[in-house]
Amino acid sequence: MSKMTKKSISNSVIKRLPRYYRFIGELVKQGTVRISSGELAEKMSLTASQIRQDLNCFGGFGQQGYGYNLIELQTEIGKILGVKQGYKTVLIGAGNLGRAIATHMDFSEYGCNLIGIFDSDEKKSGSKVAGLGIMPVSEMESFFAAEQPQIAILCIPKTAAQELADKLVSLGIKAFWNFSHYDIKITHKDVVVENVHLGDSIMMLSYALTNSDNEKQ
Amino acid sequence: MSKMTKKSISNSVIKRLPRYYRFIGELVKQGTVRISSGELAEKMSLTASQIRQDLNCFGGFGQQGYGYNLIELQTEIGKILGVKQGYKTVLIGAGNLGRAIATHMDFSEYGCNLIGIFDSDEKKSGSKVAGLGIMPVSEMESFFAAEQPQIAILCIPKTAAQELADKLVSLGIKAFWNFSHYDIKITHKDVVVENVHLGDSIMMLSYALTNSDNEKQ
DNA sequence: TAGATTGTTAATCGATTAACAATC
DNA sequence: TAGATTGTTAATCGATTAACAATC
Secondary structure (H helix, E strand, O other): OOOOOOOOOHHHHHHHHHHHHHHHHHHHHOOOEEEHHHHHHHOOOOOHHHHHHHHHOOOOOOOOOOOOHHHHHHHHHHHHHHHOOEEEEEEEOOOOHHHHHHOOHHHHHEEEEEEEEEOOHHHHOOOOOEEEEEEEHHHHHHHHHOOOEEEEEEEOHHHHHHHHHHHHOOOOOOEEEEOOOOOOOOOOOOOOEOOOHHHHHHHHHHHHOOOOEEEEO | OOOOOOOOHHHHHHHHHHHHHHHHHHHOOOOOEEEEEEEEHHHHOOOOOHHHHHHHHOOOOOEOOOOEEEEHHEEEEHHHHOOOOOOEEEEOOOHHHHHHHHHHHHHHHHHHEEEEEEEEOOOHHOEEEEOEEEHHHHHHHHHHHHHOOOEEEEOHHHHHHHHHHHHHHHOOOOOOEOOOOOOOOOOOOOOOOEEEOOOHHHHHHHHHHHHOOOHHH
């Protein structure tokens, strides 16, 4: 609450927030007005205890004997996640994956605002993706000076990832959404990295099938 | 080891395996022959203790006084993850994201083999993605009967996800890689689901920026 | 052999669950 | 008011870390 007492929310809790936000949004869209921790737990395959603990990290959003008002929950968790912030975001690398992410993601729902796309291949310059013209990497510095984007999405080969990330930090980037198949390391404090490894994710399926009962019979 | 004593590996360990596999693969490619738990811990930002505990869930891959032979580790973890299995995989939904995943992912590195792409829009039928002709959903049953794919990648709108998933289970699918923005629920045992929520992932950045020290000054 | 490093047990830490008094 | 359900403390559970004997 006060300046000194930052309660330091645990990472386990933080990682659950977007999922809460999704389920709550769905319920609001369906017109549901209130929900108890027990009912929400049922829908999300969690325990009521955990839900109450999690929400109480941020404040007493519920009311005894009633439960939680869904609109209020949506608003509060939305604020915590910053979904209205519209952080200026740039995409680096307009290959297959980069273009799909640019066109597929509803950035405005996730607190982001895609304002620029760069690619090292100058032949791509000018062609439009998601309504934005692809720019050459050479224009990055002037663009960053003018726009000061805070988030960079990396859809580049792993060999280029670390070097480019360091450069982007020096240009003021504060957060990375990294699809480059390489865990970038940023020592600079206040810079946050989300390494997305789609390969790790699909391998979990291969693992599960390989180690399932019917396989090893 | 024996049929009765399945030691039941914890999920925390399993989720770390693909990352071990990546780092080990990188080191092998660089020609490194052996590594100690301490050195690997340093590279991966883990503790040596955790690495030894994790690896020992699967067997004694190391040697006292020496460390771990990297080729051996790569082989063993590869076997555990099933990276050579080449599970037959189909993609449902050839929109932006589906096409990008089909072309971008090296399925064979992850234990999978993409053998078919389906889309409900018949106008797309026949056009090629990643070397495969898009098929209409109406051909799914005969294709499944002939090929018996085990993994389905869902790149479809969330409204269609649950119903289609149920149908795919009835057609024999054993694992889902689900990008549909909806947590599908499969009650059928032996069917595994990996829900990928890219929105949740990017929201973590919005959260971090919103709650960082410089924002709340 | 001496040194290094594992495999493994024990100690700690943190996260989840249970319980219940507070209260709407 | 009585019933329901939260907020919160205490108990449990599981995962991580530390320690060290075994051994290459």
